[in-house]
Amino acid sequence: ELKVEQNPLFLSMQEGKNYTIYCNYSTTSDRLYWYRQDPGKSLESLFVLLSNGAVKQEGRLMASLDTKARLSTLHITAAVHDLSATYFCAVDRGWETSGSRLTFGEGTQLTVNP
Amino acid sequence: EAQVTQNPRYLITVTGKKLTVTCSQNMNHEYMSWYRQDPGLGLRQIYYSMNVEVTDKGDVPEGYKVSRKEKRNFPLILESPSPNQTSLYFCASSPPGEGSYEQYFGPGTRLTVT
Numbered sequence: 001e002l003k004v005e006q007n008p009l010f011l012s013m014q015e016g017k018n019y020t021i022y023c024n025y026s027t028t029s030d031r032l033y034w035y036r037q038d039p040g041k042s043l044e045s046l047f048v049l050l051s052n053g054a055v056k057q058e059g060r061l062m063a064s065l066d067t068k069a070r071l072s073t074l075h076i077t078a079a080v081h082d083l084s085a086t087y088f089c090a091v092d093r094g095w096e097t098s099g100s101r102l103t104f105g106e107g108t109q110l111t112v113n114p
Numbered sequence: 115e116a117q118v119t120q121n122p123r124y125l126i127t128v129t130g131k132k133l134t135v136t137c138s139q140n141m142n143h144e145y146m147s148w149y150r151q152d153p154g155l156g157l158r159q160i161y162y163s164m165n166v167e168v169t170d171k172g173d174v175p176e177g178y179k180v181s182r183k184e185k186r187n188f189p190l191i192l193e194s195p196s197p198n199q200t201s202l203y204f205c206a207s208s209p210p211g212e213g214s215y216e217q218y219f220g221p222g223t224r225l226t227v228t
Binding site: 041 | 173
């Protein structure tokens, strides 16, 4: 059974600081996604990581994937209040045979304080 | 506008009263899926469909049914809802074939079963 664990689950940080959210998963996969969710809203796709060593950046967020370590990171640079949200990683375990089957982490609730 | 729509967005019902949550996408996606979101558990897949008339169980299918008679629609049916099905439900779709299989999520349906 695939398990996906994020840490930390809650993160309170000050504007301007850097931090990293970690996503560990238990079985082999080379497809991993990061989503953002604002309170009461749906999920917004942030990054799609499709191979070992993949790195993607968008604004103050950078995501990477190490399939050998079964680890993805979401790095936040110089945080701003607008980044406050819950961030989910999701590992795709079924795409080869049955289309996308996502297993989600518990989510990291990020609060950026002025 | 390309989108996934769900109806209703909010629903309060009583135990045992059959209900259907509709999901429709206008992107001609073959793959569709249902998830439920509960605090501390992330999102968990209920059912998914690779194409018309092709459906399969996800991780938490008990108490749910689905059908896929048309490509654009994928309704979720609760024949006899129970309080433990109180949750936030998301429908998602993704395009077929090679590629990222990135899933596009609907706005969510908040269901309360009393």
